[in-house]
Amino acid sequence: MTVSVRGIYATALTELLAEVGVTNASAPIRERFDRDFSTGPAAAHVSTTSDRQGVGVTGDPDTVGSVVERLREVGADTFRYRDRAPRGAVFEGRVEETRSGGAVVDLGETDGYLPFEESQEYVEEGDTVRVQVVAPKPPWVSRRPRLSTDIRAFGDAATLVRGRDALVADTPNGAPELARTTEILPPDVPADWAVAWEDAAADLSMDALGDALAAAVEAAESLEGALGGGVDVDDVPARIAAPDATTWVWFGGDARRALDDVRRNVTETIAGHHRIKAGSSAASTAVDFAEALGSLPDEFPFAAVSEQFGPAAGDRVAIEHGKPDGRLITLGRGDVTDCDRDAARITVEREMTAGGTYDALDVERQAGDVAVTRFQEGRWWYPTVYRGEDGTRRGTYINVNTPLELFPSSVRYVDLHLDVVKHADGTVEQVDADELQECVEDGLVTEDVAETATDVADRIENAFS
Incomplete structure (x- = not known):
């Protein structure tokens, strides 16, 4: 393994x-x-x-x-x-709709996107089509997994592609000799399959190439067996094979x-190494440079990171509100009106649109309302104060969440459902504790995290009462 x-x-x-x-x-x-x-x-x-x-x-x-x-x-x-649509999974799907560049295909538990360039045949709404997942997507992104009508037996160094005449379908740039090498490797490639060598193959020995090809051949033969039977039209959409997870x-x-x-434990590492690298590619490069120089700070250098990459006063940031089930909801974008770098805290202001009510406050959302939110790096909660156009406080909502991260263009966390609200009349209460408990029962949130969230909510309620 x-x-x-x-x-x-x-x-x-x-x-x-x-x-x-x-x-x-x-x-x-x-x-x-x-x-x-x-x-x-x-x-x-x-x-x-x-x-x-x-x-x-x-x-x-x-x-x-x-x-x-x-x-x-x-x-x-x-x-x-x-992932309900893992890489390599094969489905008998039904086309839900077509767009300018491809088709949305119903896979049963989820759906995927079939670019027309990845389809060997013309498809239209209502068609049944056999597809394979070639690029799965994490649940927190908005894009669907990418599909293809080509069938592949995936491997890290060698992938076999079904329905090709040639022995070799592709080689990495700079390694054309792999096409010749394939002819002398011991595993026999099944008929109607071709080898697509991946980038990892370029540095492998002959023995390792043979092992990689043998693994791909075994995967192709197993997949071929799973694809042999048909699917009754009444059972579409249906998953036919899922060799990988x-x-x-x-x-x-x-x-x-x-x-x-x-x-x-392995090498010199700046405090906040992965936090900074997760923020942007430019910040990631800067981390490598700083670590090469040495003399690293003992604590996460929020002030320096914020000054060089953001967020800073005048920037706009998205509030990326993750859910325990993996979904990501963007609560909108706001203007950073203040950045206290020493405290690792920013203040974000959003102008609200009319319609509906503020969650748990039971107050109508009116034109001209403003939401002022303070986010502090690493904190398990953040407050939002809603004010009317005339400055009247309409209520305060304190969100309980995993530790906040203030990235250059977004604030990121996972919402833990449990919140504390303070109404305009001063009444303070906790809400949605039952939803947090449901997440624990469903295995989405651990007992330890739920206990921390409850403790945070209790302390906030006591402080605001």
């Missing part, structure tokens, strides 16, 4: 997953660790999500489960989400600090 690891969390996760076994380590990882790494097919792959907020773990279901359980122990605000792991502020500690 081995895994490959890539992305901004690679050093910490390579150390954390040492007992699982890390293979095909990148050059920087090999230089950083005083140990030997194996090469060859990995049972699972860990890669940083495109927004740098967490990782995706894909591969053999048992290995994925073991890796995810280890990652979940990292910090209190580590959340995991099993995909689980998404979201890291919060506490988890990123814990990963800093793990990384520090």
Whole structure:
């Protein structure tokens, strides 16, 4: 059981997953660790999500489960989400609608997006189409998983593509010799399948290439067997095969600090290393430069990070309100009216639109209302004061959440449902405690996190009463 690891969390996760076994380590990882790494097919792959907020773990279901359980122990605000459309899963789907560039396909428990360029046939609304998930998406992004009508047996170094005449379908840039090498490798590629060599293949030995191809051939033969039968039209949409599992792991502020500690056991690591890198690609590059220079601060340098990358007074930030089930709701964007860098705190002001009521305050939302919110890095709660156009306080809403992270263009956290409200008449009450308990019962929130949230809400209620 081995895994490959890539992305901004690679050093910490390579150390954390040492007992699982890390293979095909990148050059920087090999230089950083005083140990030997194996090469060859990995049972699972860990890669940083495109927004740098967490990782995706894909591969053999048992290995994925073991890796995810280890990652979940990292910090209190580590959340995991099993993907209902994992990479490599094959569905008999139904086209829900077509758009200018592709079609939305109903897969049953979820849906996906089939770009027309990935479809071998013309599709229109109501059609049944066999598709495979080629690029799953974490639940906190708005995009659907990308589909294709091409069928692949995925591997880390070698992928087999069904329905091709040639022996080799693709090779990495700079490694055309792999096409010739394929002809002398011992595994026989099944008829009607072709090899697409991945980037990881470029650095492998002949033995490792043979092992990678053998693993891909085995996966293709297994997949071919699963695809043999048809699906009754009344059963569409239906999942036909799911050789791999995909689980998404979201890291919060506490988890990123814990990963800093793990990384520090391996190499010099600035306080807030993963927190800064998660903020933006420019900030990520700056972290590498600072660590190369040495003389690192002992505490997270919020003031310096905010000054160089934001947020700062005059900026606009989105309030990214995560939910325990993985969904992400943007509560809107607001203007940063004040940034106290010493306190790691910003004040955000939003002008509200008329219509509806303020949640739990039972006060109508009117034109001209203003919401003033204070966010402080690392805090398990934040207050929002709603005022009318004439300045009258209409109520205060205190959200209880995982530790806040103030990124350059957004404030990020996972909402824990439990909140405290203070009405205009001074009455203070807790709300939605039952929803938090339901999340615990559903396995979305741990008992420890729920206990912390309850303690935070109790202290806030006492302070405001």
